[in-house]
Amino acid sequence: MKFWTGLDPRLKGIIVVLVIALVPFVDHNGAHLNFLADASTFVLLALGLNIVVGFAGLLDLGYAAFFAIGSYSYAMLASGQFNIHIPFWVLLFLAPAITALFGVLLGAPTLRLRGDYLAIVTLGFGEIVPQTFLNLSQWTNGPNGISALDSPVLFNYKFGLQTLPYFYVGLLLLIVAIVIVHNLQDSRLGRSWMAIREDELAAAHMGINTTKAKLSAFALGASFSGLAGVAYASKLSLVSPDNFQFNVSIFVLSMLVLGGMGNIYGVIIGSLLLSSLERFILPQATIFAHNLGFMQVDFSQFRFMMYGIILVSIMLFRPEGLFPSRQRKAELHAAELDVALATQEQSMYEEAAH
Amino acid sequence: MELFFQQLVNGLSLGGIYALIALGYTMVYGIIELINFAHGDVYTLGSFFSLSILTVLGIESEMHGWPLVAAIIGIMAGAMVFCGVVGVLIERFAYRPLRNAPRLAPLITAIGISFILENIMQLWQGPSPVPVPTFIPDPSFTIGGVSIEVKQILVVGLAIVMMLLLNFFVYKTKLGKAMRATAQDRDAAQLMGIDINTTIALTFLIGSALAGSAGFVSGVYYGTTWFFNGFAAGLKAFTAAVLGGIGNLAGAMLGGFLIGLVEAFGAQYVSDQWTNVIVFSLLVLVLIFRPSGLLGESLPNKV
Amino acid sequence: MSILAIKKLTQRFGGLVAVKELDFEVEAGSIVAMIGPNGAGKSTVFNLITGIYKPSEGEIEFNGAPIQGRATSAVAALGIARTFQNIRLFAFMSALDNVMTGRHARMHATLADSLLNTPRARKEEAGVRERAHEILKFCGLNEHANSYAANLAYGPQRRLEIARALASDPKLLLLDEPAAGMNPNEKSDLMALIRRIRDTGVTVFLIEHDMGLVMQISERIAVLDYGEKIAEGAPAAIRANERVIEAYLGKPA
Numbered sequence: 001m002k003f004w005t006g007l008d009p010r011l012k013g014i015i016v017v018l019v020i021a022l023v024p025f026v027d028h029n030g031a032h033l034n035f036l037a038d039a040s041t042f043v044l045l046a047l048g049l050n051i052v053v054g055f056a057g058l059l060d061l062g063y064a065a066f067f068a069i070g071s072y073s074y075a076m077l078a079s080g081q082f083n084i085h086i087p088f089w090v091l092l093f094l095a096p097a098i099t100a101l102f103g104v105l106l107g108a109p110t111l112r113l114r115g116d117y118l119a120i121v122t123l124g125f126g127e128i129v130p131q132t133f134l135n136l137s138q139w140t141n142g143p144n145g146i147s148a149l150d151s152p153v154l155f156n157y158k159f160g161l162q163t164l165p166y167f168y169v170g171l172l173l174l175i176v177a178i179v180i181v182h183n184l185q186d187s188r189l190g191r192s193w194m195a196i197r198e199d200e201l202a203a204a205h206m207g208i209n210t211t212k213a214k215l216s217a218f219a220l221g222a223s224f225s226g227l228a229g230v231a232y233a234s235k236l237s238l239v240s241p242d243n244f245q246f247n248v249s250i251f252v253l254s255m256l257v258l259g260g261m262g263n264i265y266g267v268i269i270g271s272l273l274l275s276s277l278e279r280f281i282l283p284q285a286t287i288f289a290h291n292l293g294f295m296q297v298d299f300s301q302f303r304f305m306m307y308g309i310i311l312v313s314i315m316l317f318r319p320e321g322l323f324p325s326r327q328r329k330a331e332l333h334a335a336e337l338d339v340a341l342a343t344q345e346q347s348m349y350e351e352a353a354h
Numbered sequence: 355m356e357l358f359f360q361q362l363v364n365g366l367s368l369g370g371i372y373a374l375i376a377l378g379y380t381m382v383y384g385i386i387e388l389i390n391f392a393h394g395d396v397y398t399l400g401s402f403f404s405l406s407i408l409t410v411l412g413i414e415s416e417m418h419g420w421p422l423v424a425a426i427i428g429i430m431a432g433a434m435v436f437c438g439v440v441g442v443l444i445e446r447f448a449y450r451p452l453r454n455a456p457r458l459a460p461l462i463t464a465i466g467i468s469f470i471l472e473n474i475m476q477l478w479q480g481p482s483p484v485p486v487p488t489f490i491p492d493p494s495f496t497i498g499g500v501s502i503e504v505k506q507i508l509v510v511g512l513a514i515v516m517m518l519l520l521n522f523f524v525y526k527t528k529l530g531k532a533m534r535a536t537a538q539d540r541d542a543a544q545l546m547g548i549d550i551n552t553t554i555a556l557t558f559l560i561g562s563a564l565a566g567s568a569g570f571v572s573g574v575y576y577g578t579t580w581f582f583n584g585f586a587a588g589l590k591a592f593t594a595a596v597l598g599g600i601g602n603l604a605g606a607m608l609g610g611f612l613i614g615l616v617e618a619f620g621a622q623y624v625s626d627q628w629t630n631v632i633v634f635s636l637l638v639l640v641l642i643f644r645p646s647g648l649l650g651e652s653l654p655n656k657v
Numbered sequence: 658m659s660i661l662a663i664k665k666l667t668q669r670f671g672g673l674v675a676v677k678e679l680d681f682e683v684e685a686g687s688i689v690a691m692i693g694p695n696g697a698g699k700s701t702v703f704n705l706i707t708g709i710y711k712p713s714e715g716e717i718e719f720n721g722a723p724i725q726g727r728a729t730s731a732v733a734a735l736g737i738a739r740t741f742q743n744i745r746l747f748a749f750m751s752a753l754d755n756v757m758t759g760r761h762a763r764m765h766a767t768l769a770d771s772l773l774n775t776p777r778a779r780k781e782e783a784g785v786r787e788r789a790h791e792i793l794k795f796c797g798l799n800e801h802a803n804s805y806a807a808n809l810a811y812g813p814q815r816r817l818e819i820a821r822a823l824a825s826d827p828k829l830l831l832l833d834e835p836a837a838g839m840n841p842n843e844k845s846d847l848m849a850l851i852r853r854i855r856d857t858g859v860t861v862f863l864i865e866h867d868m869g870l871v872m873q874i875s876e877r878i879a880v881l882d883y884g885e886k887i888a889e890g891a892p893a894a895i896r897a898n899e900r901v902i903e904a905y906l907g908k909p910a
Contacts (some may be wrong), residue, residue: 031857040409056485059458061465062681108498109642110638110641110642113641113642114470116387116457116461117645119389119461120596120637120641121638121641121642122635124523124589124634124637124641125638128630128631128634128638131627131630131631132631134627135627135628135631136420152538169594175416178669178774182774183771183772183773183774184772186782187770187771187774187782188761188766188781188782189766189768189770189771190763190769191750191754191758191761192758194491194747194750194754194758194760195747196749198747198748198749199745199746199747199748201709201729201745202741202747203731204733205707205730205733205738205739205759205762206729206730206733206758206759206760206761206821206825207730207733207734207762208730208761209728209730210498210730213548214766215539219661220772221816253462254466265546288890301473301476302473302477303473304472304473304476305469305470307466307469308465308466308468308469308470308471308473309466309470310466310825311462311465311469311895312448312463312466312467312470315455315460315462315463315466316448316452316463318450318461327749327750330456330749330807331456331748331749332455332459333359
């Protein structure tokens with residue numbers, strides 16, 4: 001254990017990546033591999049939302065809207081829909097750019113709103129965007145969505161229906177995402193986000209252009225979901241409005257709440273936990289119940305109740321999440337901390353001075 | 355032209371329902387600055403409760419005369435009590451512990467409660483819309499080509515009556531005064547001897563009861579209910595509350611009727627599928643350009 | 658040469674006139690104070706300077722250029738820094754981070770730099786960190802560098818706010834009641850600090866209630882009462898000024 005913690009973090013990172021990369025050679029269970037490939041999409045989403053909510057402190061309840069934009073960008077630019085076939089590798093850059101642009105468009109008029117109003121506006125967007133995709137059927141095929149999307153091709157090797165290549169691409173995207181998020185955290189921009197979260201007025205007095213900073217967070221967060229959209233759409237080979245509803249936004253938010261907002265690794269763990277809850281734990285529990293003779297039980301039907309219970313319990317008992325960043329934990333328990341220390345001492349001294 | 359007035363009538367009845375729900379949102383926001391996400395689901399609970407009572411009582415067809423009146427009053431009162439209690443319990447166990455936490459916390463909790471309620475209702479009556487026995491006879495009369503059902507008058511009338519009662523309560527009774535004081539300055543109110551916990555619980559009781567009445571009304575008006583109704587209805591009712599001016603009772607009424615009209619006219623003159631987009635776009639626009647709403651006051655920031 | 662020139666500054670909040678036709682100039686390199694009974698409008702003047710409010714009438718010039726109504730972040734970038742009457746530190750950031758944030762306006766890292774952690778960004782961060790340590794030392798806070806701002810005692814918190822303000826290499830430093838709640842020892846440390854700051858070439862403009870401190874440290878004093886300037890001059894003159902005494906103590910019976 002000591003050996004591990006003493007290692008250079010970059011070396012640690014490389015080792016973890018290598019271990020994960022070797023998983024397919026050890027674990028031949030297709031379902032597991034498929035899960036990991038799909039999970040990378042959600043981890044990307046969680047990391048992106050973490051920039052908006054965790055770093056910059058902007059509550060976004062409609063994050064799925066950007067996911068939709070990213071996914072539909074891929075669907076419209078790499079399929080028979082309009083007969084445009086931009087390569088996957090180009091879309092990995094183009095889709096995030098498109099989504100970031102929408103992030104700026106949506107964010108510019110709304111980011112000056114205060115906390116809960118901003119949350120509702122983002123919720124509004126989260127409803128408007130998928131509904132719009134649904135309604136514009138001449139472009140989006142409405143409820144049926146766009147299918148038969150182009151498969152990524154690498155040097156004449158077509159990904160097709162195999163899971164393995166998507167797994168490795170997902171891993172690669174995650175590495176890039178994690179590096180970027182790490183860089184952001186300790187940067188001038190990251191600090192300005194923290195300052196805005198703490199005290200926006202004081203932050204402005206530091207010369208921080210708060211509007212620009214918030215917009216950057218919003219756009220960057222959006223770009224991550226653009227990336228996730230490409231990974232997701234290409235693998236599923238299908239996009240439909242159903243997959244981008246409010247429950248997806250909350251699903252991703254729950255990952256942050258559970259794992260620990262602001263903490264990159266907490267978020268990743270939260271994301272993996274919730275994804276596996278849905279993919280493995282609930283079905284397994286159902287099978288277990290069936291084996292016990294309770295044939296009517298289907299735990300998947302309790303999904304939303306589970307998410308709800310998780311959200312409520314975390315907020316009531318451990319609002320900082322499982323693996324909080326030190327700062328967030330302190331912020332959330334501020335009421336308990338003796339922040340009144342300052343005013344207390346002030347009155348003490350004023351009495352003494354007279 | 356008749357179509358216009360027809361939609362006017364439809365919009366107003368729809369608006370009456372939204373107004374009742376919006377009143378609850380605006381009261382709760384006014385007193386603890388919380389957007390009670392679960393409020394829309396409490397509304398749905400109202401219709402679910404009514405459905406259950408109707409089923410238990412074996413009411414399947416139209417009723418008449420005094421039994422009808424008794425049924426309406428009784429079931430609606432029951433729904434109001436049921437929902438009121440649910441609202442109070444939610445506040446007590448999920449929101450009160452977080453009263454001093456950063457605003458993010460109770461908001462997320464409210465979303466969680468909403469999910470829980472929706473799942474419960476989904477398990478209760480299934481994932482598809484469920485019919486509600488229409489036991490209120492539906493005579494309609496026509497004025498100049500516009501058909502007005504008694505039900506519609508009932509809805510609008512109920513909303514107005516409720517608002518007047520609420521207004522009286524809030525502005526002319528001691529408890530109402532306590533509510534207003536708590537909404538303005540919680541600490542000062544406490545120092546004046548007002549029991550904050552009770553006052554807030556009362557707010558939730560009334561707000562949720564109103565949502566319950568809306569649920570009853572919508573169930574029997576539309577003859578159907580669905581576990582997921584509350585989400586969209588709640589969001590639209592919140593739009594109404596914001597449009598009218600959050601924290602303002604008359605604003606919630608006005609907003610509710612306006613949103614109902616927007617939806618009715620939107621469905622008629624634009625298209626059914628775009629009404630949600632229209633209403634939510636309206637929400638976004640109001641929040642961007644006039645967050646204080648139509649009847650609200652804009653409060654300057656003091657440093 | 659005036660570093661700050663306030664001309665006929667008027668601020669109305671609805672029916673209330675908080676500041677009434679204020680004329681005042683601050684000479685570069687001096688220590689100047691604004692005093693007056695509570696509610697006289699002093700903090701409002703600071704808020705007008707740093708762009709929190711846009712004045713109803715009048716001008717504020719910084720080094721000859723008008724700044725009234727400009728965005729707060731722009732004013733900060735021009736070289737005006739301040740502390741607040743009620744401490745507004747970034748409570749859950751370390752003292753070091755607070756000061757590093759103070760340096761934001763003088764940093765050049767772009768979005769790309771932050772995203773990619775370029776060598777330029779890394780070099781700048783290291784430089785800023787070092788400078789932040791220097792400033793903490795200058796204010797006597799080096800042992801607290803890694804503590805959360807919220808965990809510091811009151812006196813160090815006040816000094817940290819000053820340190821954070823100094824991080825942007827301001828030309829004008831606005832101190833809003835820096836001595837509030839301090840004991841006599843801390844006050845004399847504060848006076849020494851203010852003098853040291855002035856000696857580095859920074860102009861200091863302070864609001865303060867502690868007459869002893871104000872009289873000892875200021876070269877020039879303006880007195881505000883109900884938003885109007887009722888007196889201006891050297892400390893000795895102000896001390897003897899009848900109108901000033903009246904404002905504080907009321908008319909003799």
